Amino acid sequence: MQNNKNIFTASNCTCEFGSGKKIVRAVDNVTFEIKDEEIVSLVGGSGCGKSVLAKIMLGLHHPTSGTFLYNGNPITNTKIHWREVQAVFQDPFSCFNQFFTIRSQLKAAFGIMKDKPSTKEMEDRVDQALLAVNIKPPEIEGKYPFELSGGQMQRMLLARIFILRPKVLIADEPTSMVDACVRANILDYLMKLKEELKMTIVFITHDIGLAYYVSDRLFIMHKGKIVEQGSPDEVTSSPKSEHTIQLLDDIPEIHRDWIVRSPSAKLAHPAV
Amino acid sequence: MKILKNLLKSPMFVTGLVLFLATIILALIGPYVHTITMERVGPQYAPPAAQYLLGTDDLGRDYVSLLIRGLRSSLYVGFLAGIIATTVGTLLGIYGGFKGGWIDDLINMITNLFIVIPSFVILILISSSLKDGRSLTLIGLIIGMTTWTWSARAVRAQSAALKSKDHISLAKINGDGTLAVIVKHILPYLASYVFMVFILQVASGILSEAAISMIGLGPLDTVSLGTILNQAKNNGALGDGVWWAFIPSTVIITVIVFALYLINTSAEGAFNPRLRK
Numbered sequence: 001m002q003n004n005k006n007i008f009t010a011s012n013c014t015c016e017f018g019s020g021k022k023i024v025r026a027v028d029n030v031t032f033e034i035k036d037e038e039i040v041s042l043v044g045g046s047g048c049g050k051s052v053l054a055k056i057m058l059g060l061h062h063p064t065s066g067t068f069l070y071n072g073n074p075i076t077n078t079k080i081h082w083r084e085v086q087a088v089f090q091d092p093f094s095c096f097n098q099f100f101t102i103r104s105q106l107k108a109a110f111g112i113m114k115d116k117p118s119t120k121e122m123e124d125r126v127d128q129a130l131l132a133v134n135i136k137p138p139e140i141e142g143k144y145p146f147e148l149s150g151g152q153m154q155r156m157l158l159a160r161i162f163i164l165r166p167k168v169l170i171a172d173e174p175t176s177m178v179d180a181c182v183r184a185n186i187l188d189y190l191m192k193l194k195e196e197l198k199m200t201i202v203f204i205t206h207d208i209g210l211a212y213y214v215s216d217r218l219f220i221m222h223k224g225k226i227v228e229q230g231s232p233d234e235v236t237s238s239p240k241s242e243h244t245i246q247l248l249d250d251i252p253e254i255h256r257d258w259i260v261r262s263p264s265a266k267l268a269h270p271a272v
Numbered sequence: 273m274k275i276l277k278n279l280l281k282s283p284m285f286v287t288g289l290v291l292f293l294a295t296i297i298l299a300l301i302g303p304y305v306h307t308i309t310m311e312r313v314g315p316q317y318a319p320p321a322a323q324y325l326l327g328t329d330d331l332g333r334d335y336v337s338l339l340i341r342g343l344r345s346s347l348y349v350g351f352l353a354g355i356i357a358t359t360v361g362t363l364l365g366i367y368g369g370f371k372g373g374w375i376d377d378l379i380n381m382i383t384n385l386f387i388v389i390p391s392f393v394i395l396i397l398i399s400s401s402l403k404d405g406r407s408l409t410l411i412g413l414i415i416g417m418t419t420w421t422w423s424a425r426a427v428r429a430q431s432a433a434l435k436s437k438d439h440i441s442l443a444k445i446n447g448d449g450t451l452a453v454i455v456k457h458i459l460p461y462l463a464s465y466v467f468m469v470f471i472l473q474v475a476s477g478i479l480s481e482a483a484i485s486m487i488g489l490g491p492l493d494t495v496s497l498g499t500i501l502n503q504a505k506n507n508g509a510l511g512d513g514v515w516w517a518f519i520p521s522t523v524i525i526t527v528i529v530f531a532l533y534l535i536n537t538s539a540e541g542a543f544n545p546r547l548r549k
Contacts, residue, residue, distance in 0.1 A: 058445065079447055082447060087441070087442075094439060095438040095442050096442070097460070098461075099460040108448075112445065
């Protein structure tokens with residue numbers, strides 16, 4: 001059950017890079033709140049500033065002006081912050097160090113914990129997390145990141161979250177590098193995490209269709225600004241911003257003929 | 273072990289390693305199989321014969337003794353310069369590239385300053401100003417301290433490119449500090465570069481010492497392959513057809529540098545885990 005506690009509060013938050021004439025305003029004067037146990041999607045095209053905003057939430061970037069608060073306080077001690085706020089990144093292959101085994105890197109996640117469990121408990125928790133994402137521990141034993149498939153790697157990132165059990169998860173396009181079947185799986189795991197851990201999830205995507213299904217609220221971003229926010233139904237049924245309309249127009253529609261010709265349709269309706 | 277196994281599969285690496293080890297073995301066990309003497313053993317410029325395998329120099333000293341001594345000095349100076357240049361360059365390059373901002377700007381400025389001042393000119397100026405006490409170690413130190421810029425440049429660009437990768441962000445949110453991130457998540461990716469830079473720095477150290485000694489500004493306390501060449505040049509050995517005065521030392525320098533370049537070129541495939549078979 002959602003409560004009204006604000007997890008993130010941004011007021012006139014701006015983040016700029018570079019200096020002089022080469023200044024780039026990645027996040028431009030955004031104001032929003034994200035409540036406890038909410039799933040909020042940041043939706044926008046490439047370069048709209050959603051990943052930078054995600055890094056501000058993680059404390060990896062800091063706003064150049066305005067304020068950004070977590071639980072009512074600015075993010076000063078990042079180590080404490082990362083015990084509660086964790087992330088899944090877009091490209092699972094670039095997320096893991098190629099020189100260490102997957103298992104050792106999953107165990108490295110315990111590094112952020114205040115009270116590290118014993119080695120035995122660490123191993124058990126890694127095994128449980130792997131099983132939670134449907135991977136049998138021997139499957140990855142002694143394997144390096146480049147020896148696994150994209151779908152397996154993306155599940156490794158989620159296994160890391162099962163190990164850490166954070167309060168907030170920033171999911172930065174976790175499904176953009178995987179095929180449609182794996183995408184459905186990843187979304188299932190995210191929902192499982194949400195159910196089990198009562199997490200707040202910030203879901204970052206360019207796919208408004210996907211965001212519609214998973215979110216409690218949508219933030220539409222364009223050129224660093226949040227141009228529209230509201231419930232998925234509000235945003236999709238009566239979009240106010242032209243950028244939202246553009247995003248909605250870009251959702252591919254499956255042609256009626258394809259549905260009729262598809263093997264499953266033929267099975268369901270042999271007469272067709 | 274895996275890296276070594278892969279390296280040993282490359283004929284280029286094996287050739288380079290065998291040649292390089294041969295020079296090291298010659299330098300290490302040479303004094304045990306051949307009596308090294310700096311005393312006069314025969315007439316001036318005696319040609320190679322059973323008694324003196326590679327002839328004698330203008331002072332009647334045995335060239336085999338001189339070459340073994342010289343080889344030891346050249347390898348010492350090469351490794352000393354290589355270690356200094358690689359360590360200083362790698363540390364500054366990685367730190368600057370990773371940290372960015374004003375620290376990177378400052379390190380970049382210093383690197384550029386050293387790059388635009390020709391290091392060989394500095395080497396000549398420092399060497400010629402030190403009339404007394406110009407030792408082999410000092411020459412190695414000067415070479416190392418004037419050539420680290422290459423390493424810094426090569427490593428900085430790589431480090432700056434790596435710092436924005438997701439695995440660095442993940443390491444940070446795993447709680448790794450700057451040192452742990454650099455050691456565990458940046459250095460392994462740069463190991464091949466650092467190794468290759470080191471090999472090239474050793475080769476360039478040996479060449480620089482030979483060049484500076486050749487023009488008469490080499491170490492005063494010992495014999496090096498460069499000082500042998502300098503002596504041959506000063507005594508007009510080249511014009512007199514005394515080939516044994518300069519060809520053996522030139523061949524040794526060429527073999528060491530060639531071997532190091534072979535090792536350097538073959539290293540990439542072994543260090544990159546994606547290229548491993």
